[in-house]
Amino acid sequence: MSETRVRIAPSPSGNLHIGTARTALFNYLFAKKNNGKFILRIEDTDADRTSQEYIDNIFDSLKALGLNWDEGPDVGGPYGPYTQSERFDIYPKYVQKLLDSGFAYECFCTPEELEQEKQQATEAKKPYVYSKKCENLTKEEKDELRAQGRKPAIRFNISKAQKAFHDSSILTFNDLVKGELHMDTNLLGDFVIQKSNGAPTYNFAVVIDDALMKITHVIRGEDHISNTYKQILIFEALGMEVPQFGHLGMILAPDRSKLSKRHGATAVSDFVKEGYLTEALINFVALLGWSPSDGEEIKSVDEIAKDFRINEISSSNSIFEYDKLKWMNSHYIKMLPIDKLKEMLKPYLSQYNLSELTDEQYTKMVEITREPLTLLSDITNDVPYFFGKDVCIEPEVQTSTLDTEISQSVLPDFVEKAQNWEWTEENLHEKLADFRAEWKEKGVKPKVTMWAIRAAITGRTCGADMVGILTILGKDTSLYRAKKAIKQESKI
């Protein structure tokens, strides 16, 4: 049996979309599972919509996700080049082959003429199929048109190919995920394979590239199903081996529309910027349509690859639930080794002067603030009170917590006692517990006691472990802030 070869073929008209990432993942998994090759091909036949920035983004995103390719534009391979715009010289000869064998013909129709045909179809409430007006143009007619300066596009002759290779007009193929799929090719219409400017169209370039790159399995979104029939016919007309196809359900936004920016991040790089971990992203996206046989949802790509069977993928669409992704992300953050986390958090801490903290203090800070993180970026708002001598007190906290009579009694007592405390974590833990106990005797709940201290020192009523905070801030800063929170009249 020949080597399994699959590919992901993004078009660089935007940053790598999360949906493309999922398609790439399933291809990657399929390759891994079958000991095959995973190939990256850039489909940039439409020069207007392409940019180098997007190409770089695709590379970086795929790499970040751990979806490394065996052959591609940057690493090369035996069937390169892997960028379509660099392959423009190889398509014409296949177009010519089709022209010679009568499976394609020149079409001189202008955009206006085509537009008119479409309009007529809509008015008649009929599906639009190209009229085949140019199918039987004589040489003289063509020369005449050419003399007028019209440049022909090349169209593929669907019905001719269908008749040549199939008994009826119904074309059938066995989809890897959806099972048997049928289509009446009469409804397809002769489509353009080469634009009048000489560039190949998508449907043509894909076939040539897939054939030449010896792709054995084409796994892609179900929006390509109707293209598949066209492509199969081209493979056949060219005498090339037809690969197997598998079509994945689409990813939809929570409102069942197409996932777009207004729903949140859509590009992998945007998710990363927002503080999602690529491990979480890939794990989450794998669960859209696929489910592990042991029910354990947290899985690395390698683990998934072992368990992966393409025919078990759900063929329905699935909704992208940001909540579950967030849960998964928080889980992956919890699993991160502290050193790795310290590094990954730094970009989100740029507004603070990290040099104020020793490495030991920074480590401690991360340790006590990591728990509630859902996104790495959450850290930004969770740590301001670790920096600077003074702290910013939230107005709401000032009035509802700090200004209360209880707080104003607790704080002076705290300052007085804490002055004599040995400022070590262990000791603080003990002393603070005693302190709470004393106030509890006076009828103040432990959490109220702590609220006073926490509010004075962090400006908030919730946050990280108090002992940890005091340890990091040190005695001077802690007591300075505590004293400052005491109102003039109640100062000792």
Next chain:
RNA sequence: AGCGGUAUCGUCUAGUGGUUAGGACGGGAGAUUCUCAUUCUCCAAACAGGGGUUCAAUUCCCCUUACCGCCGCCA
């Protein structure tokens, strides 16, 4: 409009011709903790509708409905 696809808790899904239809996220309740969070325990929540086939249908078939996709010299 036509053609194609899909249909199990709100969401992602498991599962079966006879099950108390399972798990996860989210939601609710409680416990723990100095707060938030975490963690733990418990609870609510689904086989789209209608016909068949069958002793029996969520499971197989058909229809309806809903949703998605495709009908470009975009990819």
